[in-house]
Amino acid sequence: MALSPTLLAQILGVPQESLDTSGLKLTLGEVYRYAGPATLTRNTRSLPKLERLEPRDGRYHLEPGAYLVRYSEPVKIPPGFIALAYPRSTLLRMGAVLHTAVWDPGYEGRGVTLLEVHNPHGITIEQGAHIAQLVYIPVIGLTRLYQGAYQHEGINTSPSGQKPDSITREMH
Numbered sequence: 001m002a003l004s005p006t007l008l009a010q011i012l013g014v015p016q017e018s019l020d021t022s023g024l025k026l027t028l029g030e031v032y033r034y035a036g037p038a039t040l041t042r043n044t045r046s047l048p049k050l051e052r053l054e055p056r057d058g059r060y061h062l063e064p065g066a067y068l069v070r071y072s073e074p075v076k077i078p079p080g081f082i083a084l085a086y087p088r089s090t091l092l093r094m095g096a097v098l099h100t101a102v103w104d105p106g107y108e109g110r111g112v113t114l115l116e117v118h119n120p121h122g123i124t125i126e127q128g129a130h131i132a133q134l135v136y137i138p139v140i141g142l143t144r145l146y147q148g149a150y151q152h153e154g155i156n157t158s159p160s161g162q163k164p165d166s167i168t169r170e171m172h
């Protein structure tokens with residue numbers, strides 16, 4: 001079933017220009033270095049301390065390693081859909097990958113991803129550069145909407161306005 005771009009943008013609640021051939025364009029918001037340990041048990045979670053990196057001239061120069069990245073775009077996953085984020089192939093060609101999980105129906109927020117830089121010479125990415133696409137998939141029979149710990153994350157702050165440690169507090 002092919003939907004017109006206008007209708008699709010309306011259903012997803014996004015500007016039409018944010019859509020590309022496969023879904024919603026996601027761009028680089030903030031980048032954080034992991035600065036502490038983390039624990040997951042059967043009933044609890046303790047997320048790691050994160051240190052926000054400052055872009056230089058609007059660009060992040062990233063050495064090989066692991067980074068937590070928050071996308072710039074607030075998204076809403078409509079009821080009846082899940083979504084999966086995939087890196088742009090350009091990132092893979094540069095020697096970096098994004099690791100992602102499932103975006104649930106009803107989730108609202110500015111999501112995150114694990115960026116791994118494998119290029120031994122490092123990579124440079126400008127804040128706001130298109131790094132991933134969010135592909136929406138209709139699901140049949142799922143009626144529960146997302147009510148987890150990350151609902152509404154990152155949406156009261158903008159990439160430029162977020163305090164350095166606010167992601168740590170909001171994710172604990």
Ligand SMILES: O=c1ccn([C@H]2C[C@H](O)[C@@H](COP(=O)(O)OP(=O)(O)OP(=O)(O)O)O2)c(=O)[nH]1
Pocket residue numbers: 085099100101102103104105107110111112113146147148149150
């Ligand atoms: O790569 C991803 C995948 C999902 N999400 C968002 C959307 C998703 O709906 C939400 C929660 O993801 P998940 O359900 O995997 O979280 P959890 O670890 O099970 O925690 P909780 O049950 O508290 O939500 O995080 C991301 O930011 N990045």
